[in-house]
Amino acid sequence: MENLVMIKGERPLWPSSSNVLVIRDGDGLIMVEAGCGGKEFSQRLVSKMRSMGLPPEKVHTIVLSHAHPDHMGGISTFLKISQPLVIISEIDAPSARNPNLLTDSFDVLMGKEYFPELGFKDSGLDLLTLFEKISNCPMASAEPDKTVKEGDKIQMGDYLFEVLHTPGHSPGHISLVDREEKICYSGDVVGDVVAWYSPSSGGVLGYLTSLEKIEKCDLQKIYPSHGEIITEKEKAIGRxxxxxxxxxxxxxxxxxxxxxxxxxxxxxxxxxxxxxxxxxxxxxxxxxxxxxxxxxxxxxxxxxxxxx
Ligand SMILES: [Zn+2]
Structure with missing residues (x-):
């Protein structure tokens, strides 16, 4: 059994769980992302883990690339099963605690000015309802036990991951790179789909800098949040x-x-x-x-x- 596995989301496109990395260490299991919340998505992930010999009861730590529902909605399930330690960037930690704040980093209200006929009142779009009712991927909140920032290191089993701050799609989005093993968990920055971006999340300027940051790393494999494992870094980033x-x-x-x-x-x-x-x-x-x-x-x- 490999000590790092990627469990793929249902589809590369929203609404679907992000891919999830599961890493073994001496104490049990570490997850990167918790996938979508909601019964359907969470049950799928939990049974998939069991069938792969990765018991959810053994998960002692969950690292989140950012506080979006397809990455952290499932955390409520895991908090019930094994009370894991939750790690997220210090910038996204407030949104993990209080998902209502996502309205700001999504810049939801910006649309009202140009599309007044849609009749959104001061609240704009109720994002949390949208996640729950329309996408079937509800958001969950979690109190982070530890926050990280650019340059911090996180030991996960045999892997020593360095934190790269990679905004654009979320203000505190992080990617993880193990320079020795030449692998990277890119989150939503590189993958099958181009993530949306908003000014408050870092915008296109942040996105381009984030791509450059990952491109500069010597990598053999990129594990994305959405889509297949990438072995051709230049091609994927260039796209x-x-x-x-x-x-x-x-x-x-x-x-x-x-x-x-x-x-x-x-x-x-x-x-x-x-x-x-x-x-x-x-x-x-x-x-x-x-x-x-x-x-x-x-x-x-x-x-x-x-x-x-
Ligand atoms: Zn996202």
């Missing part, structure tokens, strides 16, 4: 970076024909109305922050204008 720049280029191309309303740009980037209020608005805002910093675009109220 994600390519998608981010594809969005940026689309904005610049649109602006070649003159100024555009923010909303027009959202609709161009995200033709599906389901994606416009979130995460379309937040992703576009992230790109405009980058482009404005680079003096390529500017804004007057909701009108986005090209520079030069």
């Amino acid at each position: 994600i970076r390519g998608k981010l720049y594809e969005r940026e280029n689309l904005i610049l191309k649109e602006l070649e024909n003159g100024p555009r309303q923010f909303r027009e740009l959202v609709e161009k980037m995200f033709p599906s109305p389901n994606q416009q209020f979130f995460p379309g608005v937040q992703i576009l805002e992230s790109h405009l922050i980058k482009l404005e910093k680079e003096k390529k675009t500017t804004r007057q109220n909701h009108l986005v204008m090209p520079l030069k």
Whole structure:
């Protein structure tokens, strides 16, 4: 039996559990992520672990890459079974304690300005209800026993993982790298899907820096939160970076024909109305922050204008 296994989520796409790493050590088992909450998802993970000879009762520590429901919703199940120690970054710890705070890092209210006809009141979207009712992947809260930050080391069995702070998708998102074994748990930064990003979570600037940080590591294997194990680092990272720049280029191309309303740009980037209020608005805002910093675009109220 290998001492590090990855249990894949049901599907690579939301709503589905994140992949979960299970590592053996002398005291039992350590998990990276707890997967989705809710009966269906949690039961699947628990029985899968049992069938693999990884009894959930033996889990003594759970490390979370960030406080999102598909990664930590399942923690309520494990807290009941084995009272594991919970480790998360110091930046995401408040959201783990109080998931209502996710409304801020998701920048949910930002969409109200551009899509007033949707009629969201001050509360905007009730994220926690959305996770529970629509996605079937409820969020759970947990009091972290330990918080970590960039450069900290976490020993997990034979593996000594270094913490990389990799924001973009969540302000305190962390990836884990064992430089000796040349393996990395990338979380949502690298994987089959490009994670959404919002200004308060680090935006596209944070995302690009995070990709660079992982790219600089000498790696043979990347374990992503969503999708298959990656052995071709450059290709996988290049693909994600390519998608981010594809969005940026689309904005610049649109602006070649003159100024555009923010909303027009959202609709161009995200033709599906389901994606416009979130995460379309937040992703576009992230790109405009980058482009404005680079003096390529500017804004007057909701009108986005090209520079030069
Ligand atoms: Zn996430």
